[in-house]
Amino acid sequence: MAPVPVTVLTGFLGSGKTTLLNRLLAAPDMAETAVIINEFGAIALDHLLVEQAIENTITLQSGCVCCTIRGDLVDTLLSLHERSARGEIPRIARVVVETTGLAEPGAIIQTLTEDRVLTPLFRLHGVVTTLDAVNGAAQLARYAEAVKQIAAASLVLLTKTDLAGEGEVAALKEDVARLNPTALIEAAVSGDIAPDRVFDGPAWEPGDHDPQWLPATPFGNARPVAVAPSHRGRMRYRDTPTVEAVCLTLDDPVSPEALSLWLFSLVSLRAADLLRLKGLVNLAGHGQPVAVHGVQHLIHPLRELADWPDDDRRTRLVVIGRDLPAAGLRESLMAAVHAHPAREAA
Numbered sequence: 001m002a003p004v005p006v007t008v009l010t011g012f013l014g015s016g017k018t019t020l021l022n023r024l025l026a027a028p029d030m031a032e033t034a035v036i037i038n039e040f041g042a043i044a045l046d047h048l049l050v051e052q053a054i055e056n057t058i059t060l061q062s063g064c065v066c067c068t069i070r071g072d073l074v075d076t077l078l079s080l081h082e083r084s085a086r087g088e089i090p091r092i093a094r095v096v097v098e099t100t101g102l103a104e105p106g107a108i109i110q111t112l113t114e115d116r117v118l119t120p121l122f123r124l125h126g127v128v129t130t131l132d133a134v135n136g137a138a139q140l141a142r143y144a145e146a147v148k149q150i151a152a153a154s155l156v157l158l159t160k161t162d163l164a165g166e167g168e169v170a171a172l173k174e175d176v177a178r179l180n181p182t183a184l185i186e187a188a189v190s191g192d193i194a195p196d197r198v199f200d201g202p203a204w205e206p207g208d209h210d211p212q213w214l215p216a217t218p219f220g221n222a223r224p225v226a227v228a229p230s231h232r233g234r235m236r237y238r239d240t241p242t243v244e245a246v247c248l249t250l251d252d253p254v255s256p257e258a259l260s261l262w263l264f265s266l267v268s269l270r271a272a273d274l275l276r277l278k279g280l281v282n283l284a285g286h287g288q289p290v291a292v293h294g295v296q297h298l299i300h301p302l303r304e305l306a307d308w309p310d311d312d313r314r315t316r317l318v319v320i321g322r323d324l325p326a327a328g329l330r331e332s333l334m335a336a337v338h339a340h341p342a343r344e345a346a
């Protein structure tokens with residue numbers, strides 16, 4: 001049997017990986033897809049935010065897939081293969097591995113291309129990197145992970161181009177072409193792209209004569225791939241142990257005013273250090289949970305989900321930031337909750 005193609009879906013925090021996955025998985029011919037989601041932070045939320053009822057969704061929670069759980073990735077894939085061969089789960093036509101937003105995809109690629117047990121069964125097809133058109137340039141300038149994610153891509157999907165100016169998008173495309181002249185660049189607003197363009201798109205390890213692999217800009221213009229000159233000497237995440245995920249929970253429903261106040265104060269005071277905010281909120285007066293997403297200064301409109309993913313009705317928020325102490329975040333949230341308590345249900 002031919003090895004099952006694996007697509008690695010990577011991209012910096014908040015760049016739209018889960019949104020893309022949700023859209024793609026809704027397509028009827030995606031039914032035979034197994035999804036492996038790796039999360040950063042003690043509260044796993046991503047698999048709750050992937051709304052499709054996909055039988056083969058697996059969450060790897062033991063850490064960032066790129067460094068600590070290479071073994072887990074191999075074990076998970078092998079177990080998928082065995083269970084599928086035994087008929088316990090349906091046939092698997094493709095696998096998507098969604099990395100954390102801070103992952104360096106190199107180790108995953110190495111595992112998928114070099115592990116002797118794995119490679120007869122699974123084959124790396126593509127590395128798809130989402131890049132936020134609003135925050136992408138700043139992230140590339142500041143975070144080596146963001147640069148490495150672009151450098152590893154066979155396909156770069158520009159997200160949030162609906163929120164960015166034309167000039168901004170054009171400049172970002174140039175940055176991408178400079179970092180990775182071989183990657184195909186496409187726009188995908190809120191995951192709006194045909195699945196075959198993502199999964200049958202440019203292969204990560206193409207044949208020598210695959211025209212898609214040829215550089216979009218001449219190699220003569222290319223700068224070193226791993227770290228572009230403008231990023232050299234900048235702070236690297238790996239050298240700063242202060243980026244961490246803080247998890248906040250609230251047992252009782254929170255009023256919309258309290259949530260707005262907290263989000264507003266967080267963004268006005270600490271946007272530069274707020275790498276990512278996401279959560280499921282039990283908003284007073286709403287039967288359904290509300291998903292909240294933020295990336296630096298950009299807080300996306302709240303989105304009501306169809307239903308709670310499980311019996312847990314608590315508000316769960318994950319804040320990934322630099323020097324954002326857990327105690328301060330908790331205090332500010334509680335202050336907002338006390339300033340605008342939720343009204344008792346009549």
Ligand SMILES: Nc1nc2c(ncn2[C@@H]2O[C@H](COP(=O)(O)OP(=O)(O)OP(=O)(O)O)[C@@H](O)[C@H]2O)c(=O)[nH]1
Pocket residue numbers: 011012013014015016017018019020046100101130159160161162163188189190191276278292293294300301
């Ligand atoms: N306007 C707009 N919003 C988008 C687009 N793509 C994603 N978003 C929003 O951006 C926010 C973050 O998207 P996610 O899909 O959760 O991002 P992610 O890459 O999975 O985030 P992490 O799990 O933190 O790495 C959500 O509020 C999305 O609705 C887009 O193209 N346009």
